[in-house]
Amino acid sequence: MSEPVSALGGLRYEGFVRVEELPPRGMVTLRGDLGSEGLRRAVRDLTGLDVPDAGGVSQGAEHAVAWMSPDELLLLMPHAAAPEAVTQLQAALAGEHAMAVEVSDARAMFRLTGSGVREVVAKLAPVDMSRAAFRPGMIRRTRVAQVAAALWMPEEDCVELVCFRSVAAYVFGLLKVSAAKGGEVGAGY
Amino acid sequence: MLILTCPCCGVTAEETEFHGGGEAHLTRHGPDSDDDQFHDYLFMRENPRGVHFERWRHVYGCGKWFHAARDTVTLEVFGTYPAQTTEPPQHIREAISARRPGWSWRGLS
Ligand SMILES: [Zn+2]
Numbered sequence: 608m609s610e611p612v613s614a615l616g617g618l619r620y621e622g623f624v625r626v627e628e629l630p631p632r633g634m635v636t637l638r639g640d641l642g643s644e645g646l647r648r649a650v651r652d653l654t655g656l657d658v659p660d661a662g663g664v665s666q667g668a669e670h671a672v673a674w675m676s677p678d679e680l681l682l683l684m685p686h687a688a689a690p691e692a693v694t695q696l697q698a699a700l701a702g703e704h705a706m707a708v709e710v711s712d713a714r715a716m717f718r719l720t721g722s723g724v725r726e727v728v729a730k731l732a733p734v735d736m737s738r739a740a741f742r743p744g745m746i747r748r749t750r751v752a753q754v755a756a757a758l759w760m761p762e763e764d765c766v767e768l769v770c771f772r773s774v775a776a777y778v779f780g781l782l783k784v785s786a787a788k789g790g791e792v793g794a795g796y
Numbered sequence: 797m798l799i800l801t802c803p804c805c806g807v808t809a810e811e812t813e814f815h816g817g818g819e820a821h822l823t824r825h826g827p828d829s830d831d832d833q834f835h836d837y838l839f840m841r842e843n844p845r846g847v848h849f850e851r852w853r854h855v856y857g858c859g860k861w862f863h864a865a866r867d868t869v870t871l872e873v874f875g876t877y878p879a880q881t882t883e884p885p886q887h888i889r890e891a892i893s894a895r896r897p898g899w900s901w902r903g904l905s
Pocket of ligand 1: 803804807854857859
């Protein structure tokens with residue numbers, strides 16, 4: 608079995624916040640009726656986490672469950688666990704109108720750390736990044752410059768962002784420019 | 797700037813997170829229609845100054861389609877509502893009447 612590699616080999620950049628590409632992460636898209644007891648139980652059995660409310664992300668030690676749309680979740684897990692997770696979900700949801708697909712290798716993931724992370728995102732996405740509007744525990748699907756992305760804050764001063772693997776270099780470039788020293792706006796977030 | 801609230805996921809964002817889908821509430825005349833109906837369905841669109849009804853898609857967000865009632869001149873949004881309807885719901889019409897008394901659009905008022 609060949610070694611999984613991330614899109615950019617773990618590139619890093621030190622600006623007024625740190626930008627790093629994260630190692631391969633297991634990701635499963637789950638679509639279905641998010642209110643159904645069967646689906647909620649299947650997610651809980653797999654991840655130990657509850658299905659989050661609209662716009663939310665539940666986080667555990669190894670797993671996270673992110674609300675992507677009224678009928679879609681993104682499940683995050685260790686990379687090697689994703690194929691088995693799909694099998695388990697498909698078995699648990701047999702007979703339900705639901706679909707589980709592994710998307711790990713379709714994605715790239717970045718982490719921003721530092722006190723200016725809100726500003727770095729606000730320069731790229733049409734999202735109110737003030738503390739009052741966007742908090743840890745929330746997820747936002749949006750665009751960064753010209754491509755789709757989803758982002759959340761595992762904790763204050765930290766943002767994780769996922770995008771399509773094919774645009775990883777573009778997104779890393781954006782984040783680099785936005786985080787470059789001397790580019791602080793001082794918006795007071 | 798046009799600011800829309802997606803009724804499917806509740807997110808409020810400016811228009812670049814969305815994609816316009818053209819005029820709302822068209823009757824999609826098909827094989828059993830006559831030439832005039834099909835012509836009107838294909839080509840005839842409202843282009844008002846003022847109250848307008850449109851389809852939008854939250855393309856960078858939840859991906860869902862919805863409807864919006866807005867003013868094409870001021871970009872004021874009177875309301876957004878689900879895609880699964882063939883005409884604007886009463887509360888949307890009332891919201892427009894409160895802001896634009898006497899409005900009309902196609903056969904609606
Ligand atoms: Zn939406």
